[in-house]
Amino acid sequence: MPKRILYWFRNDLRLHDNEGFARAVADADEVLPVFVFNPDWFVRLPDINVCKTGAYRTAFILESVADLQRSLKEKGVDLIIRMGNTARILAELAEEIGAEAVYASKEVTQEETDVESDLSKLLKPLNVDLEFFWMATLYHVRDLPFYVSRLPNQFTQFREQVEKSATVRELIPSPATIVSVPDIFAGELPTLETFSFVAAESQQDGRAAIRFKGGESVGLARLNAYLWEADLAKTYKETRNGMLGEDYSSKFSAWLSMGCLSPRQIYWELQRYESERVKNESTYWLVFELLWRDFFRFTALRYGTRLFKPSGIKYDLTKRGNRDLVLFQQWASGQTGIPFIDANMRELNETGYMSNRGRQNVASFLVKDLGVDWTWGATYFESLLVDYDPCSNWGNWNYIAGVGNDPRQDRYFNIYSQARRYDEQGSYVKYWLPELAAVPADKIHLVSNLSADEQTACNVMLGDTYPLPVINPNHWLTEEKHR
Known part of the structure; x- marks a missing residue:
């Protein structure tokens, strides 16, 4: 036989x-x-x-x-x-x-x-x-310059040690010929309806930054388009915090999450790009992002189930969020009355995607401003994100919640400052919250401060066409003054 x-x-x-x-x-x-x-x-x-x-x-x-x-x-x-x-x-x-x-x-x-x-x-x-x-990682676990049990707690230490002492393995060629076991019933590919979804539920909003279609062939095509056709790797570091459009970031994450793209394939294509086109800080920064992905996976390997518990990998039993379902649902549905938060959550709900900058802000808002149990936010992301990866998702939420391996204690995002920095003209907010289209750029991120006359002029009615804020956002102004 x-x-x-x-x-x-x-x-x-x-x-x-x-x-x-x-x-x-x-x-x-x-x-x-x-x-x-x-x-x-x-x-x-x-x-x-x-x-x-x-x-x-x-x-x-x-x-x-x-x-x-x-x-x-x-x-x-x-x-x-x-x-x-x-x-x-x-x-x-x-x-x-x-x-x-x-x-x-x-x-x-x-x-x-x-x-x-x-x-x-x-x-x-x-x-x-x-x-x-x-x-699943760029660097093989056996090539790390330390045992996983001695994994550095901080990313910078991890990156420096790995870059100094480890190398990325060569690519494994695809099999040229394959002989299968005969006479086995192949079975049928299920459909969305098999899992109680209707097709319309999976259709991304026409405003989506990119149409994520699964598969190795699509992932390789995206890699080729981003590097070689659009020549975008050379400017990645400058554009990566963008929030509108297809090309401000690589968007490789969805294909990486299901293994349609190998991180080593990206790495070696970048090496070729650097030798044939340009090598600069931006091309390095794409590798830097792959290292973050590695770090979260090795962290999950080291800490196991602690990653998924409210106390996090720090096992901090004092970190207990509230379980206010009404507040959570306002956050999840993009109805908090804070435009920058609502725009990001509505993009997630309508497309299954959100920028990295958006993810950090909505997570911080849920945990630090609303005090809600961070594991609910991580679970919601798990359900919605097309590029969900358990290690990166739960690792990042640990980080934001202050129970992960962040060297800064109680990392906090001033949402108003972030909104003004990354959406200065309010273009992103207006794109996802068209009801605020007529609000001037200098008012858009604190729309709750509009007077009755301003609301009329901007065709906005707070508490009706756009929700009243779930918290008073003016405290962010005070924080800005005292920075």
Whole structure:
């Protein structure tokens, strides 16, 4: 009987630079590529009444799996698609085909590692090996100049040590030929309706900065367009805090989150760009962002479940937010009466995306100004963000909530100062809050201070066409004066 390996695709939905799949093809006579949709991904979370994986991300996952399926079919192989209990399905398939091993990418957060443990227990009685491959980071975990248990608490220390002592591994070529296990029913790709969504729920608003479509081919096309066609890497550092448009930032995050793009692919393309076009602070800054992504993943590996608890990785039991559902819902729906916050939240709700600058501000506002439990905010982002990554999302929320590895204690964003700095003319706010279109730029970020006559002139009625503020925003003015 030919040697057979089952390859379990997870958050590595690509053929390029996929060490696990390449090894499976090299080690076996026949490979069975499998993807399992787990219904647990789509449960409704009771506290804040949202789906764990919302419509935008569900659509992106479906598109990514479909793209992988097409790529495999071009090589004469089908992707086996199943839905149900992941560990049980994989073990049954492994037994059915007489697999010697199951190969897969290694994950680090609790839900994913729980499935790994369940699968290991089911495979042992079958005498089937289980082998994992580290593939999600720029730097391989085994190449770090320290044990993960000694991971520096601050990003700067991490970056300096890694840049000094570690190197980025070369890319793994895509398999040239693949031989699959014959006579296995491929299964059908589910639809949005399978998970109780209607197609309209996944359609991004026409004002979206970019149409995120899942898949390796789309991710590679975005990389090529950003670097080589639009030549934008050379100005990234100057534009990265932008808030309107497709090209102020790379937008690679969604394809990275599902493994449609390898971080090493981005890195080595940047190296080529630097040698053929230009090398400057902006090109370095794109690598710098990949390092932040690595740092959050290694932090999750080090601290485990603490990442997801209100006390955070610092295990600070004094950090207890309120659970005021009305306040939270005003924040979540973009109805706080603070234009900069509302515009960002409405962009998220209508598109599944928000700029990095926006994410920091809305998180700070929820936690520091409203005092709401930060884990609710992180959970809401998990549901809505098309580029959701558990390590980066929950790591950043730990950071903002003051329970992470931020060297600054109680980091706080003055929302008014931030709004004036990053949306000076109010263009972003007006784009997402058209009801404020006639408000002058110097009034837009403190719209609640408009007099009755000014409201009439601007066609705004506070408490009617635009909400009254949930807090008094004028305290930000006082803070500005005393800086």
